[in-house]
Amino acid sequence: MPDIFVPSNQKNTPPIHPIEKNSLGLFSSLCKNPDGVSFTSQETDEEVILFMRRHFITNLPWLTFCLILLTIPSLLGAIFSAVGNPFLFLENTHTIIMSLLFYAGVVAYAFLEFIHWYYNIGLLTQNRVVDVDFSDLLFHDISITKLGLIEDVNYRKSGFFGSLFNYGDVFIQTAGNKPNFDFIAVPNPSEVIHIIVALMGKDKPHG
Amino acid sequence: MGDFVSLLYQLATISFALKAIFLLVSFLYGGFSFVMFNQIRTMNSSVHIGDSSSFFLQLLSLIQIVCAVSLFITTAVIL
Numbered sequence: 001m002p003d004i005f006v007p008s009n010q011k012n013t014p015p016i017h018p019i020e021k022n023s024l025g026l027f028s029s030l031c032k033n034p035d036g037v038s039f040t041s042q043e044t045d046e047e048v049i050l051f052m053r054r055h056f057i058t059n060l061p062w063l064t065f066c067l068i069l070l071t072i073p074s075l076l077g078a079i080f081s082a083v084g085n086p087f088l089f090l091e092n093t094h095t096i097i098m099s100l101l102f103y104a105g106v107v108a109y110a111f112l113e114f115i116h117w118y119y120n121i122g123l124l125t126q127n128r129v130v131d132v133d134f135s136d137l138l139f140h141d142i143s144i145t146k147l148g149l150i151e152d153v154n155y156r157k158s159g160f161f162g163s164l165f166n167y168g169d170v171f172i173q174t175a176g177n178k179p180n181f182d183f184i185a186v187p188n189p190s191e192v193i194h195i196i197v198a199l200m201g202k203d204k205p206h207g
Numbered sequence: 208m209g210d211f212v213s214l215l216y217q218l219a220t221i222s223f224a225l226k227a228i229f230l231l232v233s234f235l236y237g238g239f240s241f242v243m244f245n246q247i248r249t250m251n252s253s254v255h256i257g258d259s260s261s262f263f264l265q266l267l268s269l270i271q272i273v274c275a276v277s278l279f280i281t282t283a284v285i286l
Contacts (some may be wrong), residue, residue, distance in 0.1 A: 026260040038255045051256075089221060093285050097229050100278060104236055111271065112243065118264065119250050132254050137242055142253060 029055050029167075030187040032195075039123060039130055041144065050124035050195055054117055054185040055167040063114040069106045073099055112137065122170075122183040126199060129172060131181045149175045153196050155189035172196070226286040233282045237275040244268040 021035035028034075034051040042048075079087075090098075119134035129150070133141040150172055157168030168189035172181040186192055247268050251261045 024257045024260070026257075026263065034257075036255065036257045040253050090225075091222070094222075094225055094229075097282055097286065100281075101229065101232050101236070104274065104278060108236065108239060108271070111267065115243070115247065115264070119254070119255070121254065121256065123254075128263075134250065137239075137246055140246070140250060140253075175269075 007066065009084065024051060027056050029053055030145055030192070038122065039132075039142070042125070045125075046124050046125045046127060048125055052124075052170075052183055052186045052192060053121045055187045056117075057161060057164055057165050057167070058185045059113070060082050062110070066106055066110045069109075070103070072160065073102060087190065122181070122186070124196060124199065127179055129196075131183070143179050143181065145172075145178055147196075147200050149178060150196070151175050152199055153193055153200075155186075155193050157189060170196075214260040226282075229282045230279070233275070237272070237279050240268070240272045240275040244272055256261060 022031050023035050024031050024034040024037060029052065031037075031051040032049065033050055037048045037051050039048075087095075088193050116134055116136075119132060119140070121132045123130040123132070127147060129145050129147065131143045133143070135141070152173040153171070155168050157163065157166075157169045162168055162185070165187070167185045167187045170183040170186050170192050172183075174180055183192070244265075247264055251265065255261065
């Protein structure tokens with residue numbers, strides 16, 4: 001015979017587990033419940049639920065460009081040995097310093113592009129959305145909005161690589177004159193939208 | 208004789224100009240490395256993205272500064 005009344009302390013509720021944290025690698029683009037991610041204005045009871053940034057495959061153009069640049073000195077050396085060197089007036093030390101400066105420039109460019117990718121992130125907590133923009137070496141911007149102020153969320157997946165590697169742009173429109181948020185080339189945008197909408201539902205005031 | 212002196216003078220001028228350009232570029236690279244180190248430090252203080260990766264980037268920027276200073280000194284001494 002089924003029980004009609006079960007006291008609340010005897011209900012068959014599943015045991016409450018602490019949220020399982022996922023470790024965030026150097027090249028991670030999307031991570032749920034990331035471990036060791038925080039920001040300056042984070043409140044004590046606020047947890048980062050989602051960490052996102054551009055898909056790593058979007059770094060392919062500058063990586064290819066750097067590889068091409070790195071082959072240029074050896075390519076020039078091969079051409080000059082075949083055709084004849086027009087820069088014979090240059091001393092060996094000049095050539096060495098020039099090569100070192102060139103390689104240093106390529107490394108600096110690659111490092112800057114990597115930093116640009118690494119620090120352009122979006123964070124989602126149970127209360128807020130945080131957008132960190134690292135535009136260039138001398139400018140960075142951190143925008144934060146509450147989930148309650150979000151009016152519309154949508155995503156756009158376009159292009160061959162976007163469809164192949166499953167990444168797209170997530171747009172978050174906020175109320176009034178608050179800035180809108182856009183997270184470009186985020187992996188699995190439909191899941192991101194799903195998580196944001198679920199959190200928005202939780203964040204809405206009841207009654 | 209006059210042509211030979213003129214040629215030597217031209218070569219010396221080119222060498223001086225190259226030395227000045229190399230010194231300027233290595234100095235700019237050093238400045239760029241310092242700015243990058245400082246910017247990474249600022250970003251790490253505002254957003255903390257994992258322990259090891261932030262430390263790794265800070266270390267890389269420090270190595271870049273060391274390389275830039277070494278390059279500047281090498282350029283100044285060798286040329």
